[in-house]
Amino acid sequence: MSVPQTLGELRLSSFSESRLRTRHVKDELRDNLVKRLRQAGPIFPGIVGYDDTVVPQIINAILSRHHFILLGLRGQAKSRILRALITLLDPQMPYIAGCEIHDNPYAPICRRCRELIAECGDATAIAYLTAEERYVEKLATPDVTIAALIGDIDPIKAARGGHHLGSELTVHYGLLPRANRCIFAINELPDLAGKIQVGLFNIMQEGDVQIKGYPIRLPLDVALVFSANPEDYTARGKIITPLKDRIGSEIRTHYPATVEEGISITAQEAWTERDGRKLHLPKYVREVIERIAFIAREDKKIDKRSGVSQRLPISCMENAVSNAERRAIRHDEKLVVPRIGDVYAALPAITGKLELEYEGEMKGADHVGRELIRTAIAKTYDEYFKGSDMQQIVQWFDLGGEIQLADTAAAGEALKSLRGIQGLMDKLVKVGVGPKDNVESLVSAAEFVLEGLHAHKRIGRSEERVFTAGEKQPKRGESPFEREEPPYRQRRTFN
Numbered sequence: 001m002s003v004p005q006t007l008g009e010l011r012l013s014s015f016s017e018s019r020l021r022t023r024h025v026k027d028e029l030r031d032n033l034v035k036r037l038r039q040a041g042p043i044f045p046g047i048v049g050y051d052d053t054v055v056p057q058i059i060n061a062i063l064s065r066h067h068f069i070l071l072g073l074r075g076q077a078k079s080r081i082l083r084a085l086i087t088l089l090d091p092q093m094p095y096i097a098g099c100e101i102h103d104n105p106y107a108p109i110c111r112r113c114r115e116l117i118a119e120c121g122d123a124t125a126i127a128y129l130t131a132e133e134r135y136v137e138k139l140a141t142p143d144v145t146i147a148a149l150i151g152d153i154d155p156i157k158a159a160r161g162g163h164h165l166g167s168e169l170t171v172h173y174g175l176l177p178r179a180n181r182c183i184f185a186i187n188e189l190p191d192l193a194g195k196i197q198v199g200l201f202n203i204m205q206e207g208d209v210q211i212k213g214y215p216i217r218l219p220l221d222v223a224l225v226f227s228a229n230p231e232d233y234t235a236r237g238k239i240i241t242p243l244k245d246r247i248g249s250e251i252r253t254h255y256p257a258t259v260e261e262g263i264s265i266t267a268q269e270a271w272t273e274r275d276g277r278k279l280h281l282p283k284y285v286r287e288v289i290e291r292i293a294f295i296a297r298e299d300k301k302i303d304k305r306s307g308v309s310q311r312l313p314i315s316c317m318e319n320a321v322s323n324a325e326r327r328a329i330r331h332d333e334k335l336v337v338p339r340i341g342d343v344y345a346a347l348p349a350i351t352g353k354l355e356l357e358y359e360g361e362m363k364g365a366d367h368v369g370r371e372l373i374r375t376a377i378a379k380t381y382d383e384y385f386k387g388s389d390m391q392q393i394v395q396w397f398d399l400g401g402e403i404q405l406a407d408t409a410a411a412g413e414a415l416k417s418l419r420g421i422q423g424l425m426d427k428l429v430k431v432g433v434g435p436k437d438n439v440e441s442l443v444s445a446a447e448f449v450l451e452g453l454h455a456h457k458r459i460g461r462s463e464e465r466v467f468t469a470g471e472k473q474p475k476r477g478e479s480p481f482e483r484e485e486p487p488y489r490q491r492r493t494f495n
């Protein structure tokens with residue numbers, strides 16, 4: 001599609017003056033949103049679990065033409081939602097070619113463009129920005145300066161052009177003016193210094209700002225969106241009141257409400273479909289990985305204020321699949337089937353994502369991580385095997401049976417040893433695995449049973465992944481799962 005190249009052509013096109021002159025970014029977002037609402041499909045494809053909570057509030061904010069802020073802990077897809085706003089921008093936006101602040105051809109705010117149009121008229125050249133180019137993102141940090149965000153007086157520009165300092169022709173524009181007619185997203189807003197917030201507010205409210213004492217008029221057209229940690233945002237004095245007052249909507253994000261929702265987010269985000277070998281990802285492995293995050297979010301040893309990002313299960317999944325892939329490559333197995341042992345091997349993808357409280361620090365990230373995995377296994381095991389009689393399997397170990405299941409062990413060999421455990425293989429029907437299934441899946445499922453029994457302390461397992469009898473005889477029947485310590489109480493010996 002060829003687009004108009006000059007102002008004269010532009011006037012006669014669908015980018016007419018009557019349509020574009022007063023079409024501000026927030027009008028454009030609103031218009032395109034209204035169109036999308038009339039259609040049946042999702043408003044923000046790929047945003048999972050927010051359909052009844054966050055998404056309707058965002059829609060209302062955009063319909064209201066608000067600047068808005070997303071308040072939420074890390075890994076709650078805040079940046080992703082903000083970036084999804086790109087899909088509500090026009091595919092092409094005309095501006096005066098060469099303008100640093102993408103001036104509207106019909107209503108330029110910079111002097112350079114006004115002079116240019118006065119001189120060239122309808123021959124003034126037009127350029128275009130795509131929707132992607134109109135999304136500007138900035139992570140707020142305390143060292144962001146007015147110069148970086150809003151602009152600075154450029155003495156060289158002044159000398160070269162023979163302008164006065166303080167003339168708008170001498171301004172070196174910062175990020176915000178360069179985001180004129182765009183979406184400008186500021187992440188972690190409370191980290192922005194107070195005087196920068198004032199500058200931001202002045203631009204939003206008055207369309208002018210002082211740079212090094214010179215008043216500069218900048219009636220910018222920007223859709224401002226923000227994100228912040230809720231506690232930082234509501235803490236007194238972190239956000240200047242007039243700025244807070246100008247943010248039309250405060251929208252709270254959250255972690256997935258159910259394990260199922262978490263699983264679909266992780267499935268969407270994790271890189272698991274790789275070239276080469278075919279992957280079969282058992283449902284119980286997905287569930288264990290997802291539950292690690294759910295349990296961590298409730299764990300007292302982990303800092304609630306930071307939260308536990310959805311990136312934890314995503315990275316953990318990728319790492320677990322890699323461990324299974326490594327095994328398959330080594331043994332030249334056609335099928336990659338992750339096992340619970342691979343989840344333990346993914347510990348490096350977990351520990352870095354936990355902000356530990358004092359008690360957790362004392363135990364160490366590895367210990368806390370392993371305990372989370374184990375709890376996740378116990379819960380997942382219960383979903384499948386609660387009430388199943390596992391006595392025969394436990395007895396096999398009690399009578400001195402031992403089996404090593406290294407995470408690097410080839411499926412064929414492992415299966416031979418696993419078949420020696422009476423009563424084990426016919427339990428696998430509970431996870432949908434039968435005798436005709438492939439070797440890799442059989443091993444993975446059988447190992448899940450053993451890991452479940454270990455998580456419930458009914459059998460033992462060493463660091464070298466040798467399963468043995470448990471340390472003490474469990475009571476008859478299914479003993480309730482016990483953590484190494486109660487989750488919400490300190491152990492008495494600690495007091």
Ligand SMILES: [Zn+2]
Nearest residue numbers: 099103110113
């Ligand atoms: Zn301009």
